[in-house]
Amino acid sequence: MVDKPQRGRVVALSPGAHALGVRVGMSHVQAAAAAPEAEILVHDAAAVQRRWEEVLERLDAASPAIESPRAGLAYMDLRGIPLTLEEQRVRIARLASTPPERLPARVGIASTRLAAFAAAREQCIVEPREEAAFLGAQTLRLLGLPREEHERLTVLGIRRLGELTALPAGALARRFGTPALRWHALARGEDREPLRPRPRRAAIAASAQAEAPTEHVEAILFAVRGLIDRLAADLQRAGRRCARVELTLEHERGGERRLRCEVASPTARAEVLFALVRARLEGAVEAEAREGSDAPPLGEAVSGVRLEATRVEGGGIPLSLLSEPGPDPEALQTALARVAGAFGEASLHRAEVREAFRPEGRFAYAPFDAGGALESAGRRRGASARADDRALRPAPHLRLLREPREAAVRLRRGVPCAVDGEELVEVAGPWRTDERWWSGGAERDDYDVQTGAGEILRIARAGARWYVLGSYA
């Protein structure tokens, strides 16, 4: 198995591949050359994690407290469970190797994590007060020490944990520092760190099946409304808020379509969640209508609807006693979702000013950052905001035309004196810009002019032609 599809390295291999000469760390090409008949798989960390989560869900039946430091390794607290240790070992092995994974589970039972890990390799049970003797026979590698420390201990002739515990803990700490006290305790079968159970993932979901398949968005929204109420009630009972909702539309012929609704500020309010899902659903339908598809609005008739809160968070809404109330994050999120639903996600922007010679190049648009805007609005309210009010400075506002308009400009001694027949009373310029001269870009002369009627314009000459770029308004 290699870690990535392109230029990957071997991260795991079967005994058969090892026998053919493949080794961990070889490149994909080297492994293929060493064992042409071997099948090379690509490691998919996300998929592995997903499958491991499923295994952990099943192991929940054996113990309520499970710590999993990495995929493939789990420590369980078995205290208080009315079964013998052997019965528990068999039960856990059966749960872990249940289809579809059928993983070759190895289970060991002991009173500390280190002893249990070693016991799992031998698939045995270490009785209480026998941990020190059991661990004493294990190799030093079991401790998982840093490479340098491991080599220093090996040089001193320490290869087994029993040899380590034979040394006085104080002398070991003087030479290797305070971490050595922990190694010593672990090797003696003592572990003072409590088990850290993984947070339990309670799936908050609701689903409904239609009596007859439907293509009508209104009918689907009617069902969604009921599901949202149930979902919000579950969230509120659990004291949680939801940051993402996934709507799954189950089609009559077995397919399904998923719509994901992100919530910038997690909420448990049914009306906010419904507005988001509604905007997302209607936006999807409108987008398909804009593309001119002849297919039904949602692909095909929908026979079932499922709604799941896929990102659930705790905590409340922070409010401040000492500043003015800011915009309601939930209402803002609803508004953004509605706009995105109506005009597409790409219609929400934040303007940015940048350096450029020509006015039309002095700004750009980036996606609107709702979270950042809310945070910024929360920071600068109250007295400081009023101070900013006083600092306002009216500035000339150049309003650019969408497209420059060609104009007839009359010159007097090379200086513009009339635009489209309108006499000029003031002319400032020219300011020459020559952008992208290296790629044949045209040079341009810009002027600010004031007409007799009082209009102030930005005009430009490009080659022999004159254009009105915009006006000050």
Next chain:
Amino acid sequence: MEPLTLDRRSAFHDLRLRLAGREGFARRADGERLHPVGLPDLDRLLAGGVPAGTLIALEGGGAWSLAAVLLAGATARGLAAAVDDGSLYPPALAAAGVDLGRLLVIHPPREALAQARAADLLVRPGSFALVALAAQPVAHSLWQRLAALCESSGSSLLVVDAASAGPQAASPAGMRLRCEIEEGLWEGPPGHLCRLAGYRVRVVLRKHRQGRIGAEALIEVRCEGVSDGDSLRPHPILSGGGRLGDARREQRRAVAAAGASGAVGGG
């Protein structure tokens, strides 16, 4: 945990104000909330500031400069939004003090109805203190709907260049201001050393619940880095030489007055 409802937020806000013993906005005797613009002359004209939850119509030359000032005040208080019909110029907004990070810019299709719909969606939740929209030729009922939405949500809708939309936008507006660029301010000798230093905008109150109709205020709009005093030439000079005569000044006033009377007739 039960989520905080809007009513509770409102109650929480009132409690906080009582504890703090102050309010972040002025309040008229009739309970209308006002947001001071920050320009003393204009605040006097508006009898304290811009009312919240109002459709505000700006007309005439210099309206966008005034709109930028109002947007700057709105982004200082919270969030604001602008519906861009393709001619929004963010550097000018930034120069006027608008916090662009707090300004949502929407780019709907350029059809009038789509622009109005975008304004509807932005005003409805009340999350944006001010929503700016270039006036669109849509039906009177639609403007009425937007005005009603402003009142219910507490957001204000700023309709800029409202005269171009005809009388439809003017009548539902709670506040109408007529702007006129009175004179350009130029700095430096004619030619490439000359530059636009700013302009003076006369603002006339055309419709308001409290203010005196017909009252005026003069706003000086200045470019950044322009020096004060004698270096400015407020009286335009012909580039070919010669001073603008009284006849031309009268002509400019006549043109501006014609525009104003057109708007009155429209309203």
